[in-house]
Amino acid sequence: MAKKRQLDAKRIVVKVGTSTLIHPNGKVNFHAIDQLCYVLTGLVNDGKQVVLVSSGAIGVGMGQVGLHERPESIPAQQALAAIGQSGLMSVYQQRFSLYGQRIGQILLTHDVLEYPLSRQNALNTFNSLLEWGVIPIVNENDTVAVDEMDHHTKFGDNDQLSAIVSSIVDADLLVMLSDIDGFFDKNPRKYSDAKLFERITKIDETALEAAGGKGSKFGTGGMMTKLKAAQRMLENDKMMILANGQDPAIIFDLVKGEPLGTLFVKEEK
Ligand SMILES: Nc1ncnc2c1ncn2[C@@H]1O[C@H](COP(=O)(O)OP(=O)(O)O)[C@@H](O)[C@H]1O
Numbered sequence: 001m002a003k004k005r006q007l008d009a010k011r012i013v014v015k016v017g018t019s020t021l022i023h024p025n026g027k028v029n030f031h032a033i034d035q036l037c038y039v040l041t042g043l044v045n046d047g048k049q050v051v052l053v054s055s056g057a058i059g060v061g062m063g064q065v066g067l068h069e070r071p072e073s074i075p076a077q078q079a080l081a082a083i084g085q086s087g088l089m090s091v092y093q094q095r096f097s098l099y100g101q102r103i104g105q106i107l108l109t110h111d112v113l114e115y116p117l118s119r120q121n122a123l124n125t126f127n128s129l130l131e132w133g134v135i136p137i138v139n140e141n142d143t144v145a146v147d148e149m150d151h152h153t154k155f156g157d158n159d160q161l162s163a164i165v166s167s168i169v170d171a172d173l174l175v176m177l178s179d180i181d182g183f184f185d186k187n188p189r190k191y192s193d194a195k196l197f198e199r200i201t202k203i204d205e206t207a208l209e210a211a212g213g214k215g216s217k218f219g220t221g222g223m224m225t226k227l228k229a230a231q232r233m234l235e236n237d238k239m240m241i242l243a244n245g246q247d248p249a250i251i252f253d254l255v256k257g258e259p260l261g262t263l264f265v266k267e268e269k
């Protein structure tokens with residue numbers, strides 16, 4: 001049943017993190033970006049409507065100014081994002097054009113959902129692009145999104161942004177690519193006996209603890225924002241798959257319903 005829902009998914013949001021797009025040495029991972037552009041174009045050519053939520057602006061910006069460490073200062077990160085975003089888009093432009101695929105850039109903040117007019121305006125833009133067969137490429141508008149200000153936004157969280165985008169466009173499926181094979185019962189980078197969850201039907205205390213949440217024995221990592229994204233998807237009765245983005249061609253298998261990564265889906269009645 002869930003497999004059929006994956007196969008039938010018409011609107012798909014794909015989120016890629018910096019770890020998929022940038023090598024640990026700070027260089028752009030052209031192979032991964034090429035694969036990503038090839039696969040997403042393949043999906044569009046197969047009749048799907050695809051939105052890409054892509055991080056990487058700060059990473060590309062660091063490469064452009066020759067920084068090896070991400071600065072702690074938020075304004076410095078914002079400046080790097082401003083530098084890197086255009087570089088990132090120019091790589092996408094170049095690589096997607098190899099496959100004849102058109103793209104558009106959308107920069108959003110997390111609070112777009114809270115303002116009906118902003119939400120509607122965003123939806124209108126997405127709808128036009130998707131109807132024209134264009135892939136919208138979304139990133140957070142890092143210039144205006146700042147941590148813990150009177151905005152309800154949190155800087156640098158494209159995981160939740162991808163769930164917000166999924167909700168705006170009413171996507172059936174969110175494919176979240178990360179640097180890990182899925183969601184485990186504890187952090188596999190610390191515990192070699194960690195076990196992969198193949199399916200999660202609700203985000204409960206056990207899941208939050210495994211992700212390094214409050215009171216966790218296992219701590220660390222960016223799993224919490226991924227679980228929050230999954231929670232949003234489940235609340236809207238939509239699916240999310242968390243899988244390893246090392247080889248973005250995995251997306252072909254994921255949309256076919258192959259049992260890879262962790263599938264977040266509401267329990268079937
Ligand atoms: N229960 C868990 N299952 C899987 N990964 C976990 C878990 N708890 C913590 N992590 C950590 O979360 C990391 C993935 O999050 P993050 O580094 O933010 O990835 P990305 O750059 O793809 O957004 C993993 O590499 C791992 O170190």
Ligand SMILES: N[C@@H](CCC(=O)OP(=O)(O)O)C(=O)O
Pocket residue numbers: 016017018019054055056057058059081139140142156157158159222
């Ligand atoms: N918007 C910023 C980072 C956002 C973010 O969530 O990064 P990541 O954890 O790599 O998905 C950028 O493009 O660099």
